[in-house]
Amino acid sequence: MARSMHVRRPATLASLAAELGVSRTTVSNAYNRPDQLSPELRRRVLETARRLGYPGPDPVARSLRTRKAGAVGLLLTENLSYAFRDPAAIGFLEGLALACEDAGTGLLLVPANPEREDVAAVHRAGVDGFVVYSVPDDDPHLAAVLERPVPTVVCDQPDLGNVDRVGIDDQAAMHSLAQHLISLGHRRVGVVCMRLARDRNDDFVVPERQQAAHFHVQRARLAGLAQAFASVGVDWETVPVAERFDHTMASGASAAAQVMERDPQITALICTSDILALGALGELRRRGLRVPEDITVTGFDGIREAEQAGLTTVRQPVLEKGRAAGKLLLDSAERTRPRAVTLSTELVLGSTAASPRGTAEERWFGP
């Protein structure tokens, strides 16, 4: 039984047909259209197949012939280690996988490491369509996907004009969070955000870079903040915005430290993701600050860990995003023009935001 040993495919549909003295059609029918065949003949075919070790029609050959692969590709240009550690990404993946499962479709994770600009994997993927999740808008992998003649839906991506899209209104959501902070009395704030482009910049971000960010989600969230605070007279140029390439709690912590160093007087630290916020929270507490008494901290995403920590944040339906993306793609037969699904978000009022108290100096250096 060396079955598992990379055996040279022994029998083909043709050889089976020959052995049986029937046509290839008949054998094919035995597998694909049982009703086109006498049960008796079918039994004989299947039995002979087993005897000859014929494993059934080759899926690739079938795909070539039928012009469908039975799978959708997922492009995820984040280091996998971060993706699989990010509850939001996992939620998206789960939703997408559920949609695929419902449709009996496979889900192909296309290897697309941001470091290697190897687009070949995109070309090699035998899929009926692509879902693209949160990649920079200038990512070559994305470009490669768009060149493939298959339907595509992008998620957390700017409007590409001719492609289906799923997302939330990041700018509006962040704007409303900002409004909340403003109404609490915060005027002097700091920001921690995720990577804005493909190049690593673990440092402060000038407004130009903010506006030119290649990650739509981050750009929109920053824009929402800038807009809200500008509207109450805050000069956004003066607001320290620290960027971090790696999406980890450690990044959140170091960015928080950097921002506090730059402006100890801020009364709120706004983070563009919960992961970063949780890291920041830890760092601030480690430094002896109380949240929210001494400083307000907010996140974005609404992951479970954030909820447990009582983080003030924006909750977005990540699983639904994945599911919607899958549905959109798998429906794409009967569509005509690009569709867009915008899911709603919810401001979560946790226990990490409050009105500023005392002078900032006091908070930072002690009373």
Next chain:
Amino acid sequence: MARSMHVRRPATLASLAAELGVSRTTVSNAYNRPDQLSPELRRRVLETARRLGYPGPDPVARSLRTRKAGAVGLLLTENLSYAFRDPAAIGFLEGLALACEDAGTGLLLVPANPEREDVAAVHRAGVDGFVVYSVPDDDPHLAAVLERPVPTVVCDQPDLGNVDRVGIDDQAAMHSLAQHLISLGHRRVGVVCMRLARDRNDDFVVPERQQAAHFHVQRARLAGLAQAFASVGVDWETVPVAERFDHTMASGASAAAQVMERDPQITALICTSDILALGALGELRRRGLRVPEDITVTGFDGIREAEQAGLTTVRQPVLEKGRAAGKLLLDSAERTRPRAVTLSTELVLGSTAASPRGTAEERWFGP
């Protein structure tokens, strides 16, 4: 630009060749072997391709010809919702994905819902090999995979004799955990385990069902327990073992309740997974029991949440398991006989296990 609109594939390699007045080989070479071509001609080919909207060689046709799909399939017969909520499963997935990415190979999640016995998806999967993760040994999907003439590696699965295998020594690991409890003085214990077969049984388990369990991992862990406790004179028949189909904290909680109901005098509740243990922990505390003063609780897996909770458990290298499975599969060119990788585990002494104190009656009903 109706590029995204499911266009009928306009051009093929052949038509492009015709247009250019060169042979198909030349066009093929332009894509696959740039060095077999004058740069000038190559440029012309690629440019004409763009002009004609030729998206490059069709991946499926290429796969058929080259006999390789550039992807491995992952069979995961758990409800996806549980899989994606189980840190251990996610860790495995991450490790496998990393191995695939290293090799530039895609990872195809094969839709295999335990409820639908639809094996077709396995047949339809265009992959160069399969990884099978923790499915019941009588799963029809598994059988279907084994019939495919591609290399396969199973993980957390009994030895199939002719297939590569990755796993840990579940029995030994659980045995050592049991020894630890025994050395602490525990003799009267209860057990909470995951599903043992494909049928739902949210109830106690008789020893026969334990020994006949179709999930190798669960069977081995229970065997390790039974063996350890039997060796110090405990009659395993009398030990309450509660099974739960769904792998959730809620299941752990309800099973814990059920076991306590059955035998309030147990001094330790042993769970075969951390998820279950965390649920049990919550339930016991909710009932006013202190852990470990009133009762000992243990888990298995070593997930992060368990660590945070200070759970006494067994840590297993889930990420490494995934990576090892991927490596094994992607190496399988140069192999001859089935290989097995057994990774090591580590007993984690947390704060949820201690020597039993007072009488059990007191603990359960109050002093």
Next chain:
DNA sequence: GTGAAAGCGCTAACAG
């Protein structure tokens, strides 16, 4: 109910 014909779109010798 069964078969013959006609590719799906591509790559890989090999010869020129």
Next chain:
DNA sequence: CTGTTAGCGCTTTCAC
């Protein structure tokens, strides 16, 4: 460096 030849293994009208 380029072209010719030969399929990879299968499905699908369309006759019989």
